[in-house]
Amino acid sequence: MRGKEGEEEDENEEAEEEGTGFSIFAPLAPLYLNYKVAEMMKRPSRPPSLSSSSFGRLLMDESADRTPRTVPRRLHSVVPAFLLLALTSLLCLLVYLVSGPIEFSPRPAAGGLLGKFGIEMKENVSGLSFESFGPDHEDARIRSVFGKAATKDKTVILTTLSEAWAVPGSVFELFLESFHNGVNTHKLLDHLVVIALDSNAFARCLSIHIHCLPLVTEGIDFSGGEKFFMSHDYLKMMWRRIDFLRSVLVMGYNFVFTDADILWLRNPFPRFYLNADFQIACDHFLGSSLDFENRPNGGFAYVRSNNRTIAFYEFWYSSRELYPGHHDQDVLNYIKYDSFVTEIGLRIRFLNTAFFGGLCEPSKDFNKVCTMHANCCVGLSSKLHDMRIMLEDWRKFMSLPPREKRLQLSSWRVPQNCSLPSE
The missing domain is CATH 1.10.287 (Helix Hairpins)
Structure with a gap:
């Protein structure tokens, strides 16, 4: 079980502060x-x-x-x-x-209901070609977007988005909706940067969110339908993500990376460890945040920028050559035991599923859960179905009187269409 230290760490509230507003006048x-x-x-x-x-x-x-x-x-x-x-x-x-349009804070609301400024922003960028955002000025684009989204301590929340998850009514909308329904999560949208991997995802992001960053990979087109688990395009997409996160650390930004199939139900920052470099969620948590036998899931991680984490991400990315045909999460499970991790002094913590749960191992207490991941689930339609059920369960809990919430009688009705491993 996680110690009292993790439960009482609330000094990270810098990351919860509102982004500095910009007056149009x-x-x-x-x-x-x-x-x-x-x-x-x-x-x-x-x-x-x-x-x-x-x-x-x-x-x-x-x-x-x-x-x-x-x-x-x-x-x-x-x-x-x-x-x-x-x-x-x-x-x-x-x-x-x-x-013309001037960027402002707060952002237009999610769900396609844009205010006047959001509509004007969309109209002015609609003519831009995604391919025109080549790699030559990628660092400058990152610094420009992150400069507006980051907290005072240079922390950003990041997610990646491809066309399959970006269409109306799909995963991305449920992801954003969870921020509006969570506890102290709405204001975190000011610090969320969506990394668009293709032109359709970029256009969709611009229509409903304020911080969108195009990420072009030369010679690779991530548009089209769903990238099936472990397919050739899927693996390229995962490793492109790791390389991008490495560059974010090099620029001096801390980040929380989150898959878009994760519902944010409560502000997670008070649950992070203060003395860790690299903190990651788990498919299966064995009781101690220091146990390397925990089964990490790369879909949710909080990483601080320093020499140790930069070296680790470079090592992680280069290790793809040692394990061809494996995705980033499998390779992480291999290299976490490597002596290199010990030599650089990387401080790793594995996050308790009591707070950072998922379909593999759901959080049992609705009064503690911060995130719920639609992991251990193959197929977009199955994932969407169970995510909607999760969000309905959460809304039902939030509508209860305080006394009934404390009774801890709520439970998840998932998995339904998603299948869990037998172990």
Whole structure:
């Protein structure tokens, strides 16, 4: 069982902070000030409008000064102020319409219901070719997107997306929906970057999320239908992911990587270990976070950027040559025992399925679960069916009165269409 240390670690709340908002009116401030100065130069004998303090004095003096002569004098001062306000508002509108869309926070809501800014953003990027985002400027694109999405300690949440999982009503929508239904998870969407592996996935991401990054692999087209488990394209996609995550660490970013078939039901950051470099979820957890016999699942990991993790990801990626035909998770199970991991001093922790569960080993306590993974499941239709059931079970739990939640009577109705291994 996980020790008390893991349960009480809540200093990582930096990663839960809201991303810094960006006001659409910030660029207009210099224009507004210039306009004010011009008005003052035209009428040097008195200010062009009423300041808040002068307006306050007028209100305070109104009861004492009620002679007919003061009424037109006030009107003479107030009318230019209203005209100035109207002209300034018109100027702001014109500048905005000319300059085009401006990125803002918070993001448009998921589920295809975009606000005005989201629609404009989509229209302006719809003409871009996914293939035009070649590898030459990949680092610059990463830094640009991550600079907007990262927390103060340079942590981002990452997921990859291909066409099969991006279509409306598929895995990606359920993934985003879970953030809106989870406990303290909605604001984490500000830090989620979706790595689009093909043009259709990129277009779909741009329509419903604010941080989208195209990842082009020369000579490989990840578009089309579902990449079946262990197929040639599937293996290429998995190893491209590991190489990308290595480059993220080199740039100095920490990350939580999450598969899109994982439901985020509760903020996981308080459950992470403070003294670990590499933390990973498990298909099967044997009771200790330090036990290397745990069966890790590469679909969910929290990794801090440092020399140890960079060396480890380089070692992991290069090890694909030693184990041809194996995917990243199998290779991880091989290399976790390698002396190289000990030599670099990598601190590994395996995450308890009580908090980070899945169909292989579901979390039993709804009051503790952070994520639920549709693992141990082959086939997109089966995965979608069971993910919907999981989300329904969670919503039902969240609708219960607090007293009934504490009774811990809720249970998952999955797996149904997904099949679990016999072990």
